[in-house]
Amino acid sequence: MNRRKFIQKGALTGSLFTLGGSVLATELISKKTQFITGKHSFNLKYAPHDGMFKAHAGEDIIAQLEFMAAQGFTAFEDNEMRNRPMEEQNRIASKMEQLGMEMGVFVAHKIYWKEPNLASGKQEWRDEFLQYIKDAVEIAKRVNAKWMTVVPGHVDLRLDNDFQTANVVETLKRASDILEPHNLTMVLEPLNFRNHPGLFLNESPQAFQICKAVDSPSCKILFDIYHQQIQEGNLLPNMEACWDEIAYFQIGDNPGRNEPTTGEINYKNVFKYIYEKGYKGILGMEHGNSVSGKEGEQKVIDAYKKMDDFL
Known part of the structure; x- marks a missing residue:
């Protein structure tokens, strides 16, 4: 100069x-x-996942993280973190710290899609779940995570629903005792009846009731907007009613479970509402790409820029 x-x-x-x-x-x-x-500056912390931008960045997760950060994304979530080798977990954590990215949720335990592991109250399933939670504490520390996803499993057709609820609450209280000293939070994810028929937890009011009964900062709600649009609709009023117990959001448009702008959900209004409520957490991009390849990946990035433009 x-x-x-x-x-x-x-x-x-x-x-x-x-x-x-x-x-x-x-x-x-x-x-x-x-x-x-x-590099774009988003108003909220949207978190892509592994594979979302592999056409641009390749298969290596470190290269993908670098690409995400270069687009302006400041968070990352990985459901399968628990199953990654420890060395890879450490590599991811190190790269995210270098890039200034936050870690979103990972799934804390084995999910039983057909068996009533928590609803049944059986001791062996409870013990197994609590061991998963203990193991998840170490994973969370390794990757600097604050939240972990919990899905209570299938309904127990041999038990009254109130007994099932009591069994789930008791197990989650014990899990909270494990998590509280580490300032970690399990987030309960209600899943819709169409994609996951027969699961015990499927509605936000039900999750709210359970969290109130557990009464712990370590047991909150993961409000998956895609699932709740299918299950109950009425998104903003239900978020408002559950707000004190919501700790995490996930995103997906309906139908199709792809990026915002591909379905019926007015994500610009949803994101504006979440922002104006003062939410400082992460919103996981738990959806597919509506179009494959680099074109589709750019479409995802452009969709988030468009929907995030609410101020």
């Missing part, structure tokens, strides 16, 4: 501080930097 340009730049920066103060100057400089680098 020559002397004249340097002086002009200094004069411009000085005028910015005079006209609007340091905050205005910082915002304008930040926007200029984003324009130059192409």
Whole structure:
């Protein structure tokens, strides 16, 4: 830069501080930097998952994380983190710290899609689940996670629903005792009847009731917007009613379970509502890409930019 340009730049920066103060100057400089680098600044912490951008970044998870961060995403979620080798968990955690990314949820335990592991109250299933929770504490520490997904399993057709609820609550209380000293939170995910018929937990009011009964900061709700649109609709009023117990969101449009703008959900309004409620957590992008390849991946990025433009 020559002397004249340097002086002009200094004069411009000085005028910015005079006209609007340091905050205005910082915002304008930040926007200029984003324009130059192409990195977007989102209002909320959207978290892509492994494979979402592999056409651009390749199969290596580290390269994918770098691509996510370059697009402006500040979080990452990985349901299968529990099944990754310890060395790979450490590599992911190290890269995320380097990139300034936060870790979203991972699934804490083996999910029983056909058997009533928590609803039954059987001791062997309870013991197995609690061991998974103990193991998940170490995984969470390794990857700097705060949340872990819990799905209570199938209904027990031989037990009254109230007995099943009592069994689930008791198990989750014991799990909370394990998690509380580490400031970790399991988030209960209600799943819709169409994709997952027969599961014990499928509605947000039910999850709210269970969390109130467990009465622990370590037991909250994962509000999956895709599942709840199918199961109950009435999204914003149900979020409002459950708000005190919601700790995490996941995203997917319906029908199709792909990126926002591909279905019926008005995600711009949903994101605006979540933002205005003061939510500071992560929103997991737990959906597919409606179009394959690089074109489809760019479509996902563009959809989030469009839906996030609510201010």
